[in-house]
Amino acid sequence: PAAQVARTGMLGRLFSSTPTIAEPRRELDDVMLEELEEMLIQADMGVETALRVTANIAEGRMGRRVSATELKELLADEIARIMTPVAKPLPLYPKRPQVVLVVGVNGSGKTTTIGKLASQFKAAGKNVVIAAGDTFRAAAVEQLQVWGRRAGVPVMTAPEGADPASLAFDAMIRAEAEGADLLMIDTAGRLQNRQDLMEELAKIVRVIRKKDPSAPHNTLLVLDATTGQNALSQVETFQKLADVSGLVMTKLDGTARGGVLVALADRFGLPIHAIGVGEQIDDLDAFDAREFARALVG
Ligand code: GDP
Numbered sequence: 001p002a003a004q005v006a007r008t009g010m011l012g013r014l015f016s017s018t019p020t021i022a023e024p025r026r027e028l029d030d031v032m033l034e035e036l037e038e039m040l041i042q043a044d045m046g047v048e049t050a051l052r053v054t055a056n057i058a059e060g061r062m063g064r065r066v067s068a069t070e071l072k073e074l075l076a077d078e079i080a081r082i083m084t085p086v087a088k089p090l091p092l093y094p095k096r097p098q099v100v101l102v103v104g105v106n107g108s109g110k111t112t113t114i115g116k117l118a119s120q121f122k123a124a125g126k127n128v129v130i131a132a133g134d135t136f137r138a139a140a141v142e143q144l145q146v147w148g149r150r151a152g153v154p155v156m157t158a159p160e161g162a163d164p165a166s167l168a169f170d171a172m173i174r175a176e177a178e179g180a181d182l183l184m185i186d187t188a189g190r191l192q193n194r195q196d197l198m199e200e201l202a203k204i205v206r207v208i209r210k211k212d213p214s215a216p217h218n219t220l221l222v223l224d225a226t227t228g229q230n231a232l233s234q235v236e237t238f239q240k241l242a243d244v245s246g247l248v249m250t251k252l253d254g255t256a257r258g259g260v261l262v263a264l265a266d267r268f269g270l271p272i273h274a275i276g277v278g279e280q281i282d283d284l285d286a287f288d289a290r291e292f293a294r295a296l297v298g
Helices: 002-008 030-042 047-058 068-086 110-123 138-151 164-177 191-211 230-241 259-268 289-297
Strands: 025-027 065-067 098-103 128-131 182-186 218-224 246-250 272-276
Touching (some): 047 068, 068 289, 098 191, 110 138, 110 182, 110 218, 110 246, 164 182, 164 191, 218 230, 230 259, 246 259
Parallel strands (some): 098 182, 128 182, 218 246, 246 272
Antiparallel strands (some): 025 065
């Protein structure tokens, strides 16, 4: 089904592919709606959202004959309507430093996203500091240092196993002293140890607030599009662990179907600040609702 969607768009099988002079039309009836629903679910949109989108398309149109082009437009409009309110770049505040806590499960793309964001903000003339808060994974710290060098941004580290909260505190002091505009703090993503993780994040927040009661100003949750519907439960979990203020969806290049973003927007309404579209430093795009809707519909 994923390959099918990739080849022909999610409406591929709804209309005959035989080329004719006039575009074929089909009556919008229960059978067609059911097929449409099934396709939206296969595109990772989730049952609830697929049902709602289908119902909205059906409203006032039952019995009408529609072409694939018309149906695509209706669908793209519905998706864009859901996505437009959440398409918001990371807000920048006059507060110095603006503290951005970055959370998410290991492998979701936190390190990469921090590197890409740092590079974009640096290019925009912002003074950025990164804190490698996942002190338990030496590889993650090294990786973040690599990204820091690429972006031309200092990365604060602590010895393996050190307390991430004290690193965060030191990073606050350094960022303040340097007049940094932004401090991005990476965190651990060991979900198998939920209680520990919750305490660790809470402690980081507590310590940051000692320096600045208004911090963290953003808590970014990084999600991997290839995990499909699992992304929904990750949002629920991380909302319990931290005060998630916005999302970045990675790995929307390749075969990920992306429909899960519609489900996320529909269910949580959290801002989508950016999308990852590759492994290189420039592969982070602003989220454009209409463009996304059009690409998803195919
Ligand atoms: P972390 O464990 O959450 O810090 O995840 P990493 O940043 O180390 O990313 C895990 C893997 O996903 C790495 O191999 C990255 O290159 C890859 N990755 C991250 N973002 C993207 C993306 O947008 N597209 C693709 N194709 N790969 C990505």
